[in-house]
Amino acid sequence: MGKIELTKVRKSFGDVHVIPGIDLQINDGEFVVFVGPSGCGKSTLLRLIAGLEDTSSGTIEIDGKDATNLPPAKRGLAMVFQSYALYPHMTVRKNIAFPLKMAGMEQAEQDKRVERAAKVLNLANYLDRRPGQLSGGQRQRVAIGRAIVREPAAFLFDEPLSNLDAALRVGMRQEISELHQSLKTTMIYVTHDQVEAMTMADKIVVLNAGNIEQVGAPLELYNNPRNLFVAGFIGSPKMNFIEGAEAAKHNAHTIGVRPEHITVGQGPWEGVVGLSEHLGSDSFLKVAVDGIGTLTVRAPGEVNAHHGDRIKLAPGGKIHRFDANGLAI
């Protein structure tokens, strides 16, 4: 069981109101991802849930029980830190067994659980090494192993993959997703990586300056962003925003068109290609469109457009409309 409910949770450090007030419900078994720009309070929110920081006001309930003032150990949650926070003087085996030992579990049961976790995480050959003798990915797995042996109500991850190289990150991302499939335990995952958020989450929570901008399934946020911030934050490259006369044609203050929804070739818009990046699978173009401004275009495959060319563009897909307050219409 791992249902977590935050009600009017606030957090200030002195005069700095890092989290002005958050209501959030996380259901049992859900994979929830917190995303947002750097410094928006993702880690702080996670640490509040973990109990590593005290709330300034508001309540945190775990499985229907008030946990606001419970110490971290009593909340039944496990956390994986960005720096892994392994115990350097203990072997991998002892690291993984540490929470069990602290819980006073029998040695035989400890060994059994450690072996099982090591098998799941491909660590069986490294059990007698120290963290210093492991690669980044292996350390990450030890940290996850230490979390899963306790069979917690929920896992908390704070940017667990940000220290890994790109290839390893893809692998670990899938491993964590698979782990979630098999354990079916609630997971809360902090990241600022778009792809991680979109691929792993059941539910994404978009944070901005300590406020929740929108909560929803990945595609829901992609297709129906509630405001300009979410529209700009979800999706890569960023959505194009157009104001002025062009927006007025659509009865909006601002309209948003995703780069992948603009087609090259024919259309009402015309402009000069600035930067063009050809990745093979996609082409990214920056086009200075007459009367509108610079738009980013993402065209599939190879497009024969280079710096200085004049091309025509057409908005396709969905045109997002926003009012003067930045809210979606």
Next chain:
Amino acid sequence: MSTQSSRFAARMMVAPSVALLLIWMIVPLAMTLYYSFRLYRLISPDRTGWVGFNNYLWFVNSPDFWLALFNTLALVGGVLIITVVLGMLIALLIDQPVKGQGVLRILVIAPFFVMPPVAASIWENLFMHPQNGLFAAVARSFGAQPILFLENYPMLSVIGIVSWEWLPFATLILLTALQSLSSEQLEAAEMDGASALSRFRYIILPHATRAITVVILIQTIFLLGIFGEIFTTTQGGPGSASTTLPYMIFKQAIAAKDIGRAAAGGIIAVILANIVAYFLMRSIGKHLDA
């Protein structure tokens, strides 16, 4: 720094200083060794000659020797235990975020800057003095007889004074060790359900072992030669109750003006220091390797 040529270059470059250090060490040691086998009394300088092991035999057979040996080890051991345990407690305390942390730390470190004879005098006259001392005043205010520290508990008093002097050193080294511990490790342990005591036992203490080793090794070197504090306070007395090996050597060299016997004592002290060093390195030296 591990290719053949770089290792060779490194050796060549440190060679001169190693040679100089060797001479620096060997010459006094050799001279001490030489005199320890000679009859050489400043009172009767013309009577000289080889005496074999007589100086050593006199030293070992003198009634004070075993007491002095015991006192030396008690001083080293006692001060080490007190400074490491108290130093760790104080370091844990002043590592907490409190107001006036900077001033607090300077206060804690201050005793280290007081010279040994001054420190000993302060303790002797301001704290332990049976008439004017603070402890006597406290005892009297409770209606008790003032304790005659230097007369009745001379060795314990010396251990107390020396501990006070070395406590800041231990605290400082241990504090830096605590500060280098990542807070995430402690937080992880907290989430893993470790109590404050378990966190100390399983996270903080292992992290600090290297610092503790450094404290023990460095302090042992200095504590084996403690002299000024004894000279200022008890003069090795009453009787020989607080005579240590260095103090006994001093009595032979300066009071009895017998250089030969003092040199023999010096060599015995060197042997003792090496035995202590051997056991220390065997038991805790492994913590110094990364």
